[in-house]
Structures are given as C-alpha cells and as structure tokens.
Amino acid sequence: MARVCIQTQDFDLSAETAALRAADGGTGAVVAFVGTVREQGSGAAVSAMALEHYPGMTEAAIEAMVDEAMTRFDIRAARVIHRVGLLQARDQIVLVLVASAHRGPAFQACEFLMDYLKTQAPFWKKEHTPDGAHWVDARVADDEALARWGIQAGNAP
Known part of the structure; x- marks a missing residue:
C-alpha cells in the first residue's frame, strides 16, 4: 500500500x-482525519471546490511530510490520500491515517x-460560490498551527 496517493476518486475510510x-499486528491505535468540502467558505456559500496540484511534486512533498512524522513520533505507519479535481460541497477531500502502538x-x-499539509502541500484551491469562483488564500491560523511544531511557513499574507 502506498503511503501517499493523489486521486480524483473518493476513498473508503x-x-x-x-x-x-x-x-x-503491532498496531494498537489508528487515528484518522477526514477533511470535507464545507458548504460555507470565506463568508459565502460554496457549491464546489476545484483542487489543482503538480503531479510528482505533490507526492514527493507529502512523502517528505510522512518521513518527518515517522521521525518525530513513535508511529508504525501513515497514509495520506488527497483528492484533486472538482469536488462538490460535503465531498471528502483528504484522509490522514496514522497507526502506532x-x-x-x-x-x-x-x-x-x-x-503540515494545510501549509506545505502544493495544492491550489478554488471555491465556487454564487458570486463566481475565487482562489483560496493561505490563512495565518494555518501558519500558526504549523509553528507549534517548530516549522515556519510564512504562506499567509
């Protein structure tokens, strides 16, 4: 099983x-995070979100993130699935699974x-709202969340 998968199709948790x-067989705990397309974005209703990436570069960046998690924490395995393409409100976007003792x-x-994914993975998101489509900007709160781990992002305006 690949540790990182970028795909258009949905995943089954x-x-x-x-x-x-x-x-x-040494796994005693599995923690999962599933991210979904919210119906409410930057103050507007969201009907869909388009996600773009650079094939190859994106997988390599996320593999490096998984390597860092394996080094920092006593975990046995991790898997990241991230969807790209046009996703509708309430669709699943990302799955992060981590196994440890x-x-x-x-x-x-x-x-x-x-x-790490929210700030460092090379994805570009465009929200589709009643007022048209617009790119989603980096958020200061996401940079601050990454800073807790001793990593400076500096992506937000």
Whole structure:
C-alpha cells in the first residue's frame, strides 16, 4: 500500500483503515482525519471546490511530510490520500491515517501531518460560490498551527 496517493476518486475510510491495520499486528491505535468540502467558505456559500496540484511534486512533498512524522513520533505507519479535481460541497477531500502502538503518538502525528499539509502541500484551491469562483488564500491560523511544531511557513499574507 502506498503511503501517499493523489486521486480524483473518493476513498473508503473503513477499507483504508482495515488495510493499514492488516499490514502490522503491532498496531494498537489508528487515528484518522477526514477533511470535507464545507458548504460555507470565506463568508459565502460554496457549491464546489476545484483542487489543482503538480503531479510528482505533490507526492514527493507529502512523502517528505510522512518521513518527518515517522521521525518525530513513535508511529508504525501513515497514509495520506488527497483528492484533486472538482469536488462538490460535503465531498471528502483528504484522509490522514496514522497507526502506532499507542494512541498518543498517533493523535500527535495525525495533527502534525494535517498542519503540515494545510501549509506545505502544493495544492491550489478554488471555491465556487454564487458570486463566481475565487482562489483560496493561505490563512495565518494555518501558519500558526504549523509553528507549534517548530516549522515556519510564512504562506499567509
């Protein structure tokens, strides 16, 4: 099973969790994060979101993030699935799964990976609203979340 997958099709949380658990009998905890397209964006209703990326570069960047999580936390495995293309409101966007012997490191690594993904993964998001489509800007709060881990992003205006 690949640690990182960028795809247009939806994912199945149960199937992905089962596959991660089946790979290692020493796993005592699996923590999952599923991100979805919100119906409310930057103050406007969102009907859809288009996500773009650079193939190859995106996978390599997320692989490096997983490597960093493996180094920082006592985890046994991690898997990141991120969707691209046109997604409708309420669609799943991202799955982060982390397996460890105990829950603490799994929770920490999962949160670390999401903070890292929000600021460092090369994705571009365009929200579709009743007023038209617009690119989503980096947020100061996301840079601050990553800074908790000792990493400076500086992406937000």
